[in-house]
Amino acid sequence: MNSKIILYEIAQRMKSVDDRISISSMQFAELLDVSQQTASRYLKNLEHENLIKRKIGARGQEIELTGIGIKILNEFYLNLRDFFENKKDKKEIFEGRVIKGIGEGAYYVKEYCGKINEKLNFMPFEGTLNIKLNENFVGFNFDRFVPVFIDVFKKGGRTFGKVKCIPAKLMVKGKKNEKEIGKEIKENCFIIIPERTHHEDVVEIISEFNLREKLGLFEGSRVRVELNGF
């Protein structure tokens, strides 16, 4: 059984996020339709995962959610809300400005390029375009787009982590010295999301081309990124 579901079942018996409930493993077992032993193990695991806090007494246990537990449930809730309140369409595009990367991107693209070619079928330009999201797009949920994964691999004793690649279109206003002044140019690319470490408000983009050069981008250039799923 998934932790989220169990957490949800607990939450449902609470009045609010900072509430606490008293329940025995036997009662909880009946609610979930499992044995008392299993219910006990579930609660123990949740505690171990730091999703709930417990105080165990002679006639049951007092349970409250931890910050992490609340956060997980809240993500759950927000995603469902987006789904049902139909707010997803508005989030298919995000906007931001080009910022300087720390040069790390180039190194990693070099290391990953064989895998990128294998999975995405193109040889990437050895560098990433870093985009700082405009404030109202921070927290953009990338989970709802079907990604391509590049799995963990080892090379020369180093381990390179799993990376999520989401197909996207980079959109910029045409450069001044061209016919298409002011016209929007769309360029296919991939958003790169490392499984381990990434900033909340910066996304990295890779492409077959040097996007800065091809699209005439500089530090601070406004860009829009469109995601279409598959």
Place this chain on the structure above:
Amino acid sequence: MNSKIILYEIAQRMKSVDDRISISSMQFAELLDVSQQTASRYLKNLEHENLIKRKIGARGQEIELTGIGIKILNEFYLNLRDFFENKKDKKEIFEGRVIKGIGEGAYYVKEYCGKINEKLNFMPFEGTLNIKLNENFVGFNFDRFVPVFIDVFKKGGRTFGKVKCIPAKLMVKGKKNEKEIGKEIKENCFIIIPERTHHEDVVEIISEFNLREKLGLFEGSRVRVELNGF
């Protein structure tokens, strides 16, 4: 893995409830971090449970949610919304009016009374008080109160289903010919919810006493019911 979670993962890749997505079992497997075989089985099971519809082609499958699937996710969503938007407090009490039962209640209480005594520690009056919920309380969520269950049992060749009992207080304005005119009288009781069949807008209440007599209730009398959990 729980069906609900899988349904949620699918929904998260959709733009809205009537959207459909194209995804292969391999892609879905990577999203859930399970094998392709398992992902395939999950989808097959969801289809079998009538939670999704599939169109299987040569390069993947088109998936959309069924009405039942949407309903399950929506319940999920509404419960989480109540939890996070703190609307639960307002629902600790519901209101309604006394209505005539069809006499069935008395029969069942007679059959269940041994079990009731065993589990709830009182001999119930042989009859139920039926309350029709006021419109704005229809859909009241009883799941968040910790109930006492009376398990399935057999007696004289008949099977009597599982029943959920939730402790409550019945509140009515004092009868006219007493000292406590207009004063609110609280009476301990249990709400009875059969696992199998019950109306959305009618709840049945049992008590040690004949509540109609004790509280002077008639068809149409306004009552309030307070639930406290345990």
Place this chain on the structure above:
DNA sequence: ATTACTAGCGATCGAGTAG
């Protein structure tokens, strides 16, 4: 009363592979 350990077994998973 509780919670939760251990043992055994039944359910579920994933590798191999067919269609």
Place this chain on the structure above:
DNA sequence: TCTACTCGATCGCTAGTAA
């Protein structure tokens, strides 16, 4: 390619029971 079957391995459940 895809989906999905079989089947052996492994995981997770429940019964019994200790604390």
